[in-house]
Amino acid sequence: ETGVTQSPTHLIKTRGQQVTLRCSSQSGHNTVSWYQQALGQGPQFIFQYYREEENGRGNFPPRFSGLQFPNYSSELNVNALELDDSALYLCASSPTDRPTEAFFGQGTRLTVV
Amino acid sequence: QQQVKQSPQSLIVQKGGISIINCAYENTAFDYFPWYQQFPGKGPALLIAIRPDVSEKKEGRFTISFNKSAKQFSLHIMDSQPGDSATYFCAASALNTGNQFYFGTGTSLTVIP
Numbered sequence: 428e429t430g431v432t433q434s435p436t437h438l439i440k441t442r443g444q445q446v447t448l449r450c451s452s453q454s455g456h457n458t459v460s461w462y463q464q465a466l467g468q469g470p471q472f473i474f475q476y477y478r479e480e481e482n483g484r485g486n487f488p489p490r491f492s493g494l495q496f497p498n499y500s501s502e503l504n505v506n507a508l509e510l511d512d513s514a515l516y517l518c519a520s521s522p523t524d525r526p527t528e529a530f531f532g533q534g535t536r537l538t539v540v
Numbered sequence: 541q542q543q544v545k546q547s548p549q550s551l552i553v554q555k556g557g558i559s560i561i562n563c564a565y566e567n568t569a570f571d572y573f574p575w576y577q578q579f580p581g582k583g584p585a586l587l588i589a590i591r592p593d594v595s596e597k598k599e600g601r602f603t604i605s606f607n608k609s610a611k612q613f614s615l616h617i618m619d620s621q622p623g624d625s626a627t628y629f630c631a632a633s634a635l636n637t638g639n640q641f642y643f644g645t646g647t648s649l650t651v652i653p
Contacts, residue, residue, distance in 0.1 A: 429583070429585070431583075458638045458639055459639075460638075460639045460640055460641075462641075462643075467646070468645060468646070469544075469546075469629050469631075469643030469644050469645050469646050470584065470629070470641070470643045471643070472640055472641060472642065475637075475638065475639065475640050477638070482638075483637060483640050485640075517583050517584070519583075519639050519641075520639075521638055521639045526638035526639065527572045527574070527589070527633060527638060527639060528586065528639075529574075529586065529639035529641070530586075531576075531583030531584045531585065532583050533581070533582055533583045534582075534583050
């Protein structure tokens with residue numbers, strides 16, 4: 428087990444709706460990144476949070492937003508869902524002293540219909 | 541634009557054989573190169589990683605070979621076992637970006653008993 432927990436594990440939403448995905452990291456993991464993994468593809472970097480501030484962003488539109496909380500949990504919010512947003516969403520957290528050592532959660536499978 | 545290119549897309553190896561997966565990158569700012577293993581329904585798990593100051597790193601049956609001048613790196617799985625059957629991703633990150641990874645497209649490995 429990685430100590431990184433994501434919820435929910437599966438979710439079905441309708442196009443145009445909004446969704447919030449959650450991630451709970453290990454204590455001391457101040458860096459969390461979110462990834463989108465389409466079927467049969469590698470994970471694509473969405474954004475990174477460090478000490479509750481956005482610290483880098485991939486090629487994703489502003490309707491993808493996030494939050495990180497002092498208790499090592501974080502959220503990914505997606506507004507105005509599109510069919511192409513259907514994917515596995517992964518969060519990865521890292522300890523402060525080993526920022527490249529990423530521990531991934533099991534992911535949330537989002538289906539947009 | 542795919543920052544990290546991975547091949548082959550799929551690989552079938554006999555038990556006891558050697559599995560070889562290759563990756564190439566263009567961005568010379570990359571300085572950390574991990575390999576991840578992913579089983580169906582699970583998040584990626586770190587297998588082994590290398591920095592460009594060494595040409596090879598070995599951990600058990602897994603070896604990374606790194607060619608800085610060619611901007612290529614590869615994963616070798618010795619004595620492949622059926623339990624190694626999974627999808628493997630190479631990745632890269634740049635200095636001081638922590639767990640902001642660029643992933644390859646993945647290789648589906650099947651080890652036949």
